[in-house]
Each structure stands twice: as C-alpha cells, then as structure tokens.
Amino acid sequence: xxxxxxxxxxxxxxxxxxxxGAGHSVVGFDVNDQLVAALNAGISHIEGISDTALSxxxxxxAYKASTDASVIDGxxxxxxxxxxxxxxxxxxxxxxxxxxxxxxxxxAKSPALVINESTSYPGTLRTEIAARITGVVHLYxxxxxxxxxxxxxxxxxxxxxxxxxxxxxxxxxxKEFYATFCDTIIEVSSPEVAEAAKIFENTFRQVNIALVNExxxxxxxxxxxxxxxxxxxxxxxYGFMEFNPGPGVGGHCIPVDPSYLAHVANExxxxxxxxxxxxxxxxAMPAYVVKRVVAGSGGSIKGKKIVVVGVSYKSNxxxxxxxxxxxxxxxxxxxxxTVTWHDDLVVSWRGESSSPIMGADIAVLVTKHDGLxxxxxxxxxxxxxxxxxxxxxxxx
Numbered sequence: 253x254x255x256x257x258x259x260x261x262x263x264x265x266x267x268x269x270x271x272x273g274a275g276h277s278v279v280g281f282d283v284n285d286q287l288v289a290a291l292n293a294g295i296s297h298i299e300g301i302s303d304t305a306l307s308x309x310x311x312x313x314a315y316k317a318s319t320d321a322s323v324i325d326g327x328x329x330x331x332x333x334x335x336x337x338x339x340x341x342x343x344x345x346x347x348x349x350x351x352x353x354x355x356x357x358x359x360a361k362s363p364a365l366v367i368n369e370s371t372s373y374p375g376t377l378r379t380e381i382a383a384r385i386t387g388v389v390h391l392y393x394x395x396x397x398x399x400x401x402x403x404x405x406x407x408x409x410x411x412x413x414x415x416x417x418x419x420x421x422x423x424x425x426x427k428e429f430y431a432t433f434c435d436t437i438i439e440v441s442s443p444e445v446a447e448a449a450k451i452f453e454n455t456f457r458q459v460n461i462a463l464v465n466e467x468x469x470x471x472x473x474x475x476x477x478x479x480x481x482x483x484x485x486x487x488x489x490y491g492f493m494e495f496n497p498g499p500g501v502g503g504h505c506i507p508v509d510p511s512y513l514a515h516v517a518n519e520x521x522x523x524x525x526x527x528x529x530x531x532x533x534x535x536a537m538p539a540y541v542v543k544r545v546v547a548g549s550g551g552s553i554k555g556k557k558i559v560v561v562g563v564s565y566k567s568n569x570x571x572x573x574x575x576x577x578x579x580x581x582x583x584x585x586x587x588x589x590t591v592t593w594h595d596d597l598v599v600s601w602r603g604e605s606s607s608p609i610m611g612a613d614i615a616v617l618v619t620k621h622d623g624l625x626x627x628x629x630x631x632x633x634x635x636x637x638x639x640x641x642x643x644x645x646x647x648x
Contacts, residue, residue: 256281256324257331258352260317263369263397264333265298270408272314274432280317291317299402299569321359329429330356332368344512346380353384365425366390369397371509373516374444391422394443396450402569412436416446454509455527460495462530465537468497468648479640497648499618499638500537500576502565507574538579545616545636548646554588559612562619563595570597577618596621
C-alpha cells in the first residue's frame with residue numbers, strides 16, 4: 253500500500269518505520285523543514301529508531317519525509333498522527349487535528365482510508381475529522397496510538413491495537429493495514445469506543461499516581477515512610493496495583509489525556525470532579541517538592557546553588573514534554589536559588605544547557621537515568637530524591 257502519515261513526531265515516525273518495514277511505500281508529511289531534512293538524511297529523533305534503520309528505509313525508497321502536502325494524493329492509507337495538546341487554560345486544543353483534516357480535504361483527490369491515531373475525546377473522528385472533509389468519499393477509522401517512549405518490552409508490533417471505524421469497510425481495510433506490522437488487532441464497535449479506551453487508560457494512571465502522591469504527603473506528615481507503606485501493601489497477592497509517588501507526571505499522555513476526558517464529560521453534563529482533582533494533585537507536586545527542599549535546607553534556599561538532576565519526564569529517554577522538572581526549577585528560582593540542571597540524555601532545553609552536578613550546594617533528583625554518577629551527588633550538602641532510589645536521602 254501507499255501510505256501517508258501526517259506528523260513525524262514520536263507517534264508518526266514510529267508508525268512510518270513499522271509500515272515501511274512491512275513493505276509499504278511510506279511518505280511522512282511534516283511542516284517542520286528542519287525535521288524533514290534530518291529524517292531524509294537518516295537522522296532519527298526517536299529513541300528506539302536508529303539512524304541506521306531509518307537510512308536503510310530511505311535507501312530502498314520505502315520511506316521519505318516531505319513538507320509537500322500534495323504527496324498524500326493517491327495514497328491508499330492516510331494516518332493522522334499530530335499533537336493534541338492543551339491550550340493556555342488546559343482545555344483541549346484540536347487545532348493540529350483540524351489542520352490535518354483540512355490538509356486531507358484540500359489534497360486527497362481520490363478515496364483513501366483515513367485513520368486517526370492522535371489521542372482525543374470520543375467523537376473526534378466523526379465530528380472533528382470526517383465532518384470537515386468533503387468532496388471525496390473516504391473511509392474513516394480510529395486507532396489511537398499506544399507508543400511508550402523508551403519501553404523495550406512493548407512496542408508497535410506486540411502492543412495490541414484497537415480499531416473502530418465509521419463503516420465495516422473502514423474497519424476491514426484498517427485491519428488489513430495494521431495486520432502487516434502489528435501482532436494483535438482488536439476490533440471495537442465504534443471509533444468512540446476506541447477513542448474512549450485510550451484516554452481512560454491514561455486517566456486511570458493519572459488518578460492512581462495522584463492517589464499515591466497524596467498519600468506520600470500524608471505519610472510524611474505522620475512521620476512514616478510512604479514508600480515503605482506502599483511496598484508493604486504490594487505484598488498482598490490480590491486487589492492491589494502498585495504505583496509510586498513522584499514529582500508529578502510528564503510526557504504527552506498522562507498530564508493531557510484526562511483533561512480531554514473531563515472536557516467531554518462536562519459537555520454531556522457529567523462533572524468529572526474525580527479526574528479534575530487528580531490533575532490538581534499531580535500539577536501541585538513540583539510545589540510540594542520545593543516546599544520539602546526548602547524545609548530540608550534550613551528554611552531558606554536564597555542564594556544557594558541548586559542542581560536539578562534529570563529533566564526528561566521519565567527514566568532513560570530524552571523526552572522533556574510536560575516534564576515536572578520545569579515547575580520544580582521555576583519554583584526554586586522564585587525562592588531566590590541559583591538553579592542549573594543536569595541530564596545525561598538532554599543536551600539543551602528551554603535555551604539552557606546541561607551543567608555538571610559538582611559545585612552545587614543542593615541536588616534535587618527528579619529523574620534518574622541508568623548510569624547516573626551517584627558519587628557526584630555526594631558532594632552536595634543536601635540531596636532531595638524524588639525517585640526513591642537513593643538510600644538514606646530525603647525525598648518523596
């Protein structure tokens with residue numbers, strides 16, 4: 253099949269490589285000139301996709317990137333894999349999805365299967381994509397992405413894939429496409445079910461992380477170790493699922509998707525009070541971290557040198573999207589501290605570069621990558637550990 257994938261970020265490039273490896277002819281469309289140039293030069297920006305593998309697909313003609321929207325015309329399959337962020341007041345922002353739909357309406361002159369992989373609330377495929385595309389009768393299906401950056405156990409091939417379509421023909425063709433590079437295909441009754449399943453998966457995680465974060469604060473106030481309590485609870489062989497506290501949540505999914513579910517819940521008259529409270533707890537965690545750092549440093553950090561260690565949102569990836577480290581750094585600076593950051597995987601971020609750990613008075617470990625030089629932390633007079641991995645250190 254000839255396949256066009258709109259958006260070449262973490263999701264789009266991952267799907268592009270999977271489809272190219274299955275023998276499809278893939279073109280990856282993106283509006284970022286520099287990204288497209290890098291991809292066509294065989295330079296990958298995604299952990300798990302090597303430059304060598306990307307270059308091989310380019311060399312055989314199985315994959316190319318382009319900023320020319322006309323390349324989607326004549327494709328059998330068009331996949332939408334664009335960001336679905338929140339706006340400045342944390343409401344859903346579907347501007348990228350709308351732009352992709354308008355791009356298809358303008359450029360796809362022959363019928364195709366249009367698949368939305370971008371995460372959004374139930375009804376997005378039907379009302380925000382298909383309803384916007386007129387003039388050509390396309391098939392439409394939803395198959396929300398389940399990409400987990402840095403996960404070496406579960407990837408595109410072995411993670412079960414959900415498919416819901418606006419017609420049996422759309423479902424059939426979508427199953428035919430994904431079966432070429434995915435092991436397990438699960439058909440659901442509608443695109444709304446597929447869309448809802450994805451945002452509930454991440455809402456489930458958001459709520460449970462918020463619960464352990466709130467409990468960690470309760471345990472600290474009671475003078476006991478919250479992590480020891482959680483480890484003890486985890487010995488129960490049934491009825492308990494382990495989650496760990498931390499400085500907040502990051503990445504594109506967990507901090508964002510629950511707000512999409514809360515938005516659509518409000519639209520249908522069901523106030524999502526539980527979900528909103530979970531969002532509030534996790535968004536407040538950077539402030540709690542800073543509060544604890546100040547208390548552990550004698551009540552003031554004004555003028556002290558603090559290094560925040562690990563600014564990516566999770567271990568062993570360089571992804572800084574929605575990272576709670578941003579809030580921690582900003583709040584430490586608001587308290588008068590001189591703050592730098594160190595990350596073995598992130599070279600530059602927010603106009604700054606990674607700095608050495610040595611020389612700081614205080615270290616705040618937000619994210620711990622494999623290979624972190626723990627000895628360097630010993631040179632700091634105070635260490636606050638958000639990860640629970642440094643024995644004897646103060647932390648969450």
